[in-house]
Amino acid sequence: MSLPVPRLAVLAVVVRGDQALLVRRANPPDAGLWGFPGGKVDWGEPVEAAALRELAEETGITATAGPVLACTDAISRDETGAIAFHYHLVAVACHWQAGAPQAGDDALEAAWVAQDDILSEALPLSARVAEVLARALAAQR
Known part of the structure; x- marks a missing residue:
């Protein structure tokens, strides 16, 4: 008998100025919560x-992939x-190239959100969003 294994998924972490791109999820897990665009690999x-494919599907944003x-x-x-x-989620830094956020695929909303609102968890966030953003900001320094 084979045991179930975790599914591999990605998060596209796009930071621009003092904002980060988030989507509000339409489907489980985390339906209704805000998080980074992403999905199954x-x-x-x-x-x-x-990460780039999921970013485009969920937000219409084009980017280049970083680390x-x-x-x-x-x-x-x-x-x-x-x-x-x-x-199992792999967060990939993505560098915005073009586009304005528009919810697509399985996102209810897509928006640039102030980093302070994310870090203070002022929004209903998926688990570890603030932690991943903090890592993204540290990597930029």
């Missing part, structure tokens, strides 16, 4: 390419306590 797809900033896990449980979702 396709078979044979490098994480950098997946991997962080890796983390998103584990959600159902009402019985069983694991419903387990994603």
Whole structure:
């Protein structure tokens, strides 16, 4: 019997000036919460390419990929306590090239959000968004 394995997914971390690009998710896990654009990595797809693809699909933004900033896990449980979702997330720094945020794919909203609002967790955020943003800002210095 084979055991389930985590799904590999990416986060596209785009910082521009004193803002970062976030989407409000439409689907579980984290439906209704704000987080970085992202999603599943396709078979044979490098994480950098997946981050750029997901960014374009969810926001209409085009960018270039930079370094991997962080890796983390998103584990959600159902009402019985069983694991419903387990994603291993790779956060990729992406450098904005063009476009204005427009929600697409599985995003309810897409917007540039003040870094201070993210770091202070003033919005309902997915887990570790503020931590990943802090790493992105530290990498820029």
